[in-house]
Amino acid sequence: MKVPEKSVRDTTFEELAMPLFDQLYNFARWLTQDTAEAEDLTQETYAKALRGFSSFQMGTNFRAWMYRILRNTFLTSRTGLKNTVAIDEDTDEALLPVENTTPESSLIQQASREMVQQALTDLPVHFREILLLCEVEEMSYQEIAETLGIPMGTVMSRLYRARKALRDLLRKKNEGVRHGV
Template structure:
């Protein structure tokens, strides 16, 4: 193995789980996610000369994100065109009433489904913030949006996720 690939692997393979997690949530499909992770790593390797140091995880995740979005554009165009208008979904009055069921009772499958049902932009910022623990600045860089949009997007995404969850739990009971 030559020195460049060794250095590349040492720097970027530790972020394989992060890359997969993001791709998996953006595509909602295990098989496609794996293909896209592989493609992203190859692209990252080709651009490696342009990597000026700094945050290797964010750099890789930006490439994963862009690769996934190109794929969505080719294969799930409709999904990208769905406007994420909060009025589209009237909020559930139950959500803030005192008798609301405890979110802690939601099971893993319900959670997974509630997150999958979110529009892709919401899913993306929630995954980067809640699962990857990234800062607003890092998310803004990766998703190519202003920091203010990250903050307001997160507020709406969390609200919507909560509603999805509560609805699912109501159906269950």
């Protein structure tokens, strides 16, 4: 969602920002896990973005800019601070190795929508957010890097770990269901 520079003078903040409303709220709700907080977070994001709109550089990624504001606002909120754990950053772990090479199609197929939602909720917030940005928002690695303010390599490794953690959670839930736990 790059904003072409030539349209600079014809673009209002409203025209750029309102189309993102639904997805920003969804993201806010996933982060906060609370309706009222999500509403406040969304509103504050829009207020901050409006104030900072003059400093937004046309020609750069507006969507990533909005998500970054939302996420930074969340991280400095009470819930955000509570949820933030020191991320043992991924560099050493790299992308490798795919230890469990057994295809898990069946596992994923058996996982209901609710189960995946629950698993996402249970994930640490830094895994949850990167999965949402990648799968729901369909952001490129570059956009994710901009949004989260991390290098591309970290995007890839964190995404890898997030998916692995999600699989693990789903497997546990699946086993729980199977064994009636």
